[in-house]
Amino acid sequence: MARSRRAPRAATIRARTRNRHGRDLRSSVAGPHLPFLRSRIDLFDMTVASTAEYLRSLWPNELANVTFEVATMPFGSFGSPDHVDRWSVTKNRVIMFRLPIERMSRLHRDDEVHRRLAIESCVFRAVAELLGKDPWDLAPDRFRHF
Numbered sequence: 001m002a003r004s005r006r007a008p009r010a011a012t013i014r015a016r017t018r019n020r021h022g023r024d025l026r027s028s029v030a031g032p033h034l035p036f037l038r039s040r041i042d043l044f045d046m047t048v049a050s051t052a053e054y055l056r057s058l059w060p061n062e063l064a065n066v067t068f069e070v071a072t073m074p075f076g077s078f079g080s081p082d083h084v085d086r087w088s089v090t091k092n093r094v095i096m097f098r099l100p101i102e103r104m105s106r107l108h109r110d111d112e113v114h115r116r117l118a119i120e121s122c123v124f125r126a127v128a129e130l131l132g133k134d135p136w137d138l139a140p141d142r143f144r145h146f
Contacts, residue, residue, distance in 0.1 A: 044098050045070055047116050051123040052094075058139055062131055068123075069095045087126040094126050 052068040074085045074097050084104065088095040096119075105118040121135070128135040 040102065041098070043112070043116070044102065044119060047119040048096050048123055051120045052127075055123070055127050055138060059127075059131070063127070065092050066130065067093050069093065071095050071097055073097055073099050086122055087129075089126055089130045094123075094130060096123065096126065 048068060048070055052063075056063045056066075074088065084097075084100045086097055086100045086104070088097070101119060101122050102115070105115075107114045107118060124135040124138055128138055131138070
């Protein structure tokens with residue numbers, strides 16, 4: 001007696017809901033109860049945004065029309081091998097360059113806290129350059145414990 005090449009209907013329905021070992025479908029790797037993974041880019045963007053909002057709360061009139069942006073690399077600084085810009089400041093725009101800040105910062109301890117402090121200090125220095133002030137004068141109460 002010849003066998004039919006077509007699989008029975010019950011077997012095709014079962015194949016959609018189970019694998020060949022009889023287990024149910026597997027869930028995603030992270031699952032719904034675990035937090036999303038954070039990348040260096042997300043951490044950098046979040047740090048720049050939170051520092052910019054903090055400075056806007058201290059200097060609302062001066063920073064009302066200023067936009068903060070993040071770029072990967074400076075646009076035209078490849079001609080000078082001795083100097084790479086970490087930020088660019090114009091009248092209403094502050095651009096933070098992620099790769100020079102992350103890779104050229106000499107941290108004595110390479111962890112998340114010190115990387116965040118390095119990013120925050122660059123944002124403070126860029127805003128100080130924009131306003132024509134000393135970075136320590138932007139938020140004197142923040143650095144009282146140092």
